[in-house]
Amino acid sequence: xxxxxxxxxxxxxxxxxxxxxxxxHATTPESFLDSGMDVAVKKRLADAALNAAKSKGATYxxxxxxxxxxxxxxxxxxxxxxxxxxxxxxxxVRVIADGCWGFAAIVDAxxxxxxxxxxxxxxxxxxxxxxxxxxPVILAPQNGxxxxxxxxxxxxxxxxxxxxxxxxxxxxxxxxxxxNGANYVNxxxxxxxxxxYFASSDGSYIDQDIHRMWPIFAVTCIDPKTGKFETxxxxxxxxxxxxxxxxxxxxDKVTGITTRYNMGYDMLEDVTAAAQQAKEKxxxxxVEAGKYDLVLDPSHLWLxxxxxxxxxxxxxxxxxxEANFAGxxxxxxxxxxxxxFNYGSxxxxxxxxxxxEGSLGAVGWDDEGVKTKRWDLVKDGTLVNxxxxxxxxxxxxxxxxxxxxxxxxxSSVQFQRMPNVSLAPGKAPLSVKEMIKDVxxxxxxxxxxxxxxxxxxxxxxxxxxxFYEIKDGEITGMLKDVAYQSNTQEFWNSCxxxxxxxxxxxxxxxxDGKGQPSQSSAVSHGSSTARFNGVNVINTAxxx
Amino acid sequence: MAILxxxxxxxxxxxxxxxxxxxxxxxSLGGSKTGNIRYARNTVSTSGESTNLALAVTSVxxxxxxxxxxxxxxxxxxxxxxxxAEEIARLAPENPEYVPMxxxxxxxxxxxxxxxxxxxxNPEYRAKAALDSIEICKKKNLTSAGYLEDTTGFNxxxxxxxxxAYNRSTSVDFSVTVxxxxxxxxxxxxxxxxxxxxxxxxxxxxxxxxxxxASKGALALxxxxxTVILEPVAAADLIQNMMRSLDARNxxxxxxxxxxKGGGTRLGEKLFDERVTIYSDPTNPEIPxxxxxxxxxxxxxxxxxxxxxxxxxxxSRFWAQKQGVKALPPPFGFIMEGGNESLAxxxxxxxxxxxxxxxxxxxxxxxxxxxxxxxTRDGTFYIENGxxxxxxxxxxxxxxxxxxxxxxxxxxxPVRVNGSLIPPLKIRDFxxxxxxxxx
Numbered sequence: 013x014x015x016x017x018x019x020x021x022x023x024x025x026x027x028x029x030x031x032x033x034x035x036x037h038a039t040t041p042e043s044f045l046d047s048g049m050d051v052a053v054k055k056r057l058a059d060a061a062l063n064a065a066k067s068k069g070a071t072y073x074x075x076x077x078x079x080x081x082x083x084x085x086x087x088x089x090x091x092x093x094x095x096x097x098x099x100x101x102x103x104x105v106r107v108i109a110d111g112c113w114g115f116a117a118i119v120d121a122x123x124x125x126x127x128x129x130x131x132x133x134x135x136x137x138x139x140x141x142x143x144x145x146x147x148p149v150i151l152a153p154q155n156g157x158x159x160x161x162x163x164x165x166x167x168x169x170x171x172x173x174x175x176x177x178x179x180x181x182x183x184x185x186x187x188x189x190x191x192n193g194a195n196y197v198n199x200x201x202x203x204x205x206x207x208x209y210f211a212s213s214d215g216s217y218i219d220q221d222i223h224r225m226w227p228i229f230a231v232t233c234i235d236p237k238t239g240k241f242e243t244x245x246x247x248x249x250x251x252x253x254x255x256x257x258x259x260x261x262x263x264d265k266v267t268g269i270t271t272r273y274n275m276g277y278d279m280l281e282d283v284t285a286a287a288q289q290a291k292e293k294x295x296x297x298x299v300e301a302g303k304y305d306l307v308l309d310p311s312h313l314w315l316x317x318x319x320x321x322x323x324x325x326x327x328x329x330x331x332x333x334e335a336n337f338a339g340x341x342x343x344x345x346x347x348x349x350x351x352x353f354n355y356g357s358x359x360x361x362x363x364x365x366x367x368x369e370g371s372l373g374a375v376g377w378d379d380e381g382v383k384t385k386r387w388d389l390v391k392d393g394t395l396v397n398x399x400x401x402x403x404x405x406x407x408x409x410x411x412x413x414x415x416x417x418x419x420x421x422x423s424s425v426q427f428q429r430m431p432n433v434s435l436a437p438g439k440a441p442l443s444v445k446e447m448i449k450d451v452x453x454x455x456x457x458x459x460x461x462x463x464x465x466x467x468x469x470x471x472x473x474x475x476x477x478x479f480y481e482i483k484d485g486e487i488t489g490m491l492k493d494v495a496y497q498s499n500t501q502e503f504w505n506s507c508x509x510x511x512x513x514x515x516x517x518x519x520x521x522x523x524d525g526k527g528q529p530s531q532s533s534a535v536s537h538g539s540s541t542a543r544f545n546g547v548n549v550i551n552t553a554x555x556x
Numbered sequence: 557m558a559i560l561x562x563x564x565x566x567x568x569x570x571x572x573x574x575x576x577x578x579x580x581x582x583x584s585l586g587g588s589k590t591g592n593i594r595y596a597r598n599t600v601s602t603s604g605e606s607t608n609l610a611l612a613v614t615s616v617x618x619x620x621x622x623x624x625x626x627x628x629x630x631x632x633x634x635x636x637x638x639x640x641a642e643e644i645a646r647l648a649p650e651n652p653e654y655v656p657m658x659x660x661x662x663x664x665x666x667x668x669x670x671x672x673x674x675x676x677x678n679p680e681y682r683a684k685a686a687l688d689s690i691e692i693c694k695k696k697n698l699t700s701a702g703y704l705e706d707t708t709g710f711n712x713x714x715x716x717x718x719x720x721a722y723n724r725s726t727s728v729d730f731s732v733t734v735x736x737x738x739x740x741x742x743x744x745x746x747x748x749x750x751x752x753x754x755x756x757x758x759x760x761x762x763x764x765x766x767x768x769x770a771s772k773g774a775l776a777l778x779x780x781x782x783t784v785i786l787e788p789v790a791a792a793d794l795i796q797n798m799m800r801s802l803d804a805r806n807x808x809x810x811x812x813x814x815x816x817k818g819g820g821t822r823l824g825e826k827l828f829d830e831r832v833t834i835y836s837d838p839t840n841p842e843i844p845x846x847x848x849x850x851x852x853x854x855x856x857x858x859x860x861x862x863x864x865x866x867x868x869x870x871x872s873r874f875w876a877q878k879q880g881v882k883a884l885p886p887p888f889g890f891i892m893e894g895g896n897e898s899l900a901x902x903x904x905x906x907x908x909x910x911x912x913x914x915x916x917x918x919x920x921x922x923x924x925x926x927x928x929x930x931x932t933r934d935g936t937f938y939i940e941n942g943x944x945x946x947x948x949x950x951x952x953x954x955x956x957x958x959x960x961x962x963x964x965x966x967x968x969x970p971v972r973v974n975g976s977l978i979p980p981l982k983i984r985d986f987x988x989x990x991x992x993x994x995x
Contacts, residue, residue, distance in 0.1 A: 037610070037624075037625040037626070037627070038612065038623045038625045038644075039624070040640065040643065040644055040647075091653065092649045093651070093653075095648065095649075097644075113602075115602075115604070117606075119627070137604075140679070141600065141603065144599070144600040144683060144686075144687070145599065145600070146597075146598075146599040175647075195809070195810070195811075196809060196811065232811050234809075234810040234811065236810065236818060236819055237817075237818070238817060239816060239817030240924065241810060241811045241923075241924060243923075331597065332596055332597050332699065332701060332735070333597065333601060333701075334596070334701075335596055335597075335699075335701035335733050335735060336594075336596065336701035336702050336703055336731060336732065336733040337703070339916075339933075339994070340735075340739070342993070342994070344739075423606075425602060425604075462919050462920060462921045462929065463919055464917045464919045464931070464952070465917055466917065466931045466933070466950065466952075466992045466994035467917070467933055467994050468993070468994035468995065469994075470992055470993040470994050471931065471950075471952055471990060471991070471992035471994065473921075473929050473952060473954075473989075473990075475921060495921060495929070497952065497990050499993070528592070528594050528703040528705075529705070548990075550954065550989060552921045552922055552927055552954065553925075554922065554925040554956055554959065555925070556813060556827070556925045556926070556956060556958040556959060
């Protein structure tokens with residue numbers, strides 16, 4: 013897969029290497045301040061494509077005019093390693109002709125001739141592909157919305173914050189880590205702005221402005237005597253927010269054994285704790301393998317939700333379209349149709365949405381002009397729905413798309429991508445403290461770590477950042493070498509309690525991959541702290 | 557126009573360098589034509605083709621550097637890009653780890669990276685490969701999903717110190733997953749080559765189809781330690797992960813499996829079975845590679861592990877300069893020496909064991925020991941008395957390639973997997989930690 017450029021970062025995660033996709037061409041931070049193309053011009057470009065496609069025989073057309081800005085600031089200890097500034101602009105046209113999809117994209121399209129040409133090419137491709145097609149596309153009807161817009165409700169645009177302020181923040185974070193006993197520290201700010209214009213032959217002209225931000229670090233502590241090293245990564249979440257996520261606000265802090273964060277992240281405070289905790293990990297007790305009751309913090313549970321609920325309930329996966337890469341799903345159509353498939357215990361309601369403010373999935377309309385919404389996937393433990401888009405919902409007997417179609421660039425074809433998928437908070441008032449009080453033999457896990465799940469999403473193994481032993485309702489100390497293994501249905505059926513909505517927080521994935529060629533997407537997963545009884549914990553320590 | 561000749565590329569690079577006013581300037585120029593076809597449920601789902609030609613200028617003042625890119629090639633655009641890179645460089649923070657650019661280098665010319673047959677691939681070729689694969693499966697009442705991607709490209713670079721490098725290359729990658737209609741059997745096959753004449757998508761599909769049928773009716777074995785035969789595709793994933801962890805700086809800093817208790821590294825120590833030898837060689841005809849890496853360093857034959865002993869680690873130019881050693885670039889593709897036995901021979905010589913087609917969702921668990929977890933997928937079989945006895949349910953493993961390469965029983969003939977040459981491996985005491993219901 014050489015389609016995308018990547019930058020490689022080592023020293024960050026436990027994987028030793030992080031591959032970060034880079035879109036577009038290098039530019040200056042000043043160019044980010046340019047407001048981009050006027051919406052009236054975009055409409056003209058879109059109309060040229062819509063008309064050209066129609067005249068060549070397309071029965072449906074959508075046009076996406078996209079400007080994508082990315083800024084990554086990358087540091088270690090007292091050094092700025094790299095500042096990546098990229099901008100990507102172009103137009104993608106998707107059509108249905110002779111019952112088949114066709115797509116063509118054009119970089120730097122500035123004239124009506126450019127977009128019309130892309131539209132004509134898309135129709136030609138659709139007609140050529142039609143002979144390889146088994147059955148024609150069935151598209152759920154969609155009303156046009158006319159000329160509308162949506163803007164992420166950010167308070168401070170990260171692209172307007174001077175580079176120096178960002179560099180000062182990260183070098184300050186690194187300094188705090190070193191002063192508190194870290195041997196090494198890496199820190200990064202990821203900032204993304206998608207300026208997307210969508211127009212379709214249904215009569216929609218939708219202008220949207222989407223912002224994402226992810227501050228992260230990894231602290232390493234080494235014990236030279238034993239030769240052992242431990243890391244502790246940030247407890248931040250990637251958010252659909254601007255620089256305001258870095259605004260320290262006491263109301264966004266969740267106190268407890270360690271501080272966690274809600275809609276505002278105190279990076280300095282977290283890295284100070286991280287350096288001390290990485291050191292503490294070096295001498296922590298190695299876990300004894302066996303069955304434990306797990307108390308999982310939202311900073312950890314988001315990833316388990318993502319892998320064991322988000323992915324298996326993607327309808328294209330269920331149907332076999334991802335069989336050669338990501339795999340298929342255990343959650344087959346017959347299980348949905350039975351109406352009584354126990355995905356989890358009655359405490360478990362899992363819902364999808366693309367509307368929650370500050371989440372990575374939040375957007376007014378999806379990438380095929382469908383207004384976004386919230387819907388249930390698992391209701392009181394029973395499987396009730398999937399994630400589906402316009403050319404899929406007929407398979408479920410539905411007439412309206414769920415509104416979760418996405419393309420990672422103007423140059424990529426949009427397809428079904430995971431909306432936010434979250435665990436609904438418990439209805440009865442319950443705090444984390446009260447939850448822990450009832451646990452006799454358990455482990456409290458905070459932060460996400462190693463993760464792996466099979467191609468049908470049955471068997472999984474998850475690690476974490478911080479592990480605390482619970483004995484007779486009390487936290488007794490730190491553990492290390494912890495990973496738990498379970499089976500999706502067994503795990504969600506072992507859920508006995510979910511804390512109330514006061515504890516509800518978001519976690520998420522900034523670079524979730526799917527498809528061939530692979531596309532990246534960002535998605536949030538919310539939950540309150542939840543308890544799972546009798547889960548199998550393994551010890552991951554080895555000698556080499 | 558996406559694929560430029562050496563002369564065309566040099567002309568553009570020299571022109572860009574003539575506009576440069578910075579202390580140092582480097583230009584990289586690359587182009588590619590890439591196409592793909594994807595199918596699933598026995599029907600083509602997407603196909604596409606794209607071309608790209610882009611130039612990047614990196615300007616350096618002291619220890620400040622800036623990069624600007626462009627995909628228009630008129631004089632004015634090129635000059636503007638140089639000015640923009642210089643402007644970005646002036647505003648950039650100093651990089652204390654900046655190492656001055658290399659001067660002219662001697663590179664081995666590797667012509668085998670490019671093959672006309674791959675460059676000639678067109679939409680008809682791709683459609684035929686997909687339809688042939690689908691047809692084989694339809695006839696056997698099986699469901700196929702596959703992906704073919706081909707790329708023809710070139711890379712060139714030059715700098716104000718007189719360095720110039722050029723290489724053109726082609727690649728074709730094909731993978732297919734075949735499933736039985738009832739979803740109880742699944743098989744997989746993958747091939748990658750520089751030269752499309754070596755690719756046989758139909759033969760791969762036959763292998764995957766055979767595995768799909770043979771893997772139906774899997775029985776459950778208790779998790780535990782087993783002798784395994786890893787097909788090269790399975791072995792490659794774990795060994796590649798280890799080969800990506802040879803960075804000298806991480807080892808020197810004490811945060812690598814190559815770090816030593818009390819400081820220093822395990823360079824020169826015997827960490828693996830004495831039959832384990834792994835080296836990289838850009839001129840190997842099976843896995844040819846460009847004679848240079850993208851920071852201008854020559855890519856040379858390098859032995860990483862010899863008879864179980866760690867012989868070399870990979871360096872950035874900065875870390876090599878600081879440590880006063882040769883700056884060996886990290887291996888891209890590599891060759892693991894094996895034996896002459898075929899996979900069938902290895903099975904024949906096994907009393908009790910498990911044959912693994914491939915691993916899936918491999919993730920690091922502990923960088924200290926290179927412990928990884930993941931699962932078997934698309935065909936796992938029980939071997940008894942030299943014969944495949946029956947299919948078995950998939951397992952999750954928790955294993956380190958370092959431990960695995962100490963438990964070598966036998967090695968077969970290496971084959972190309974994902975740009976490396978990897979033998980099938982027979983390993984004792986491989987750790988499976990739980991069962992999976994996935995097919």
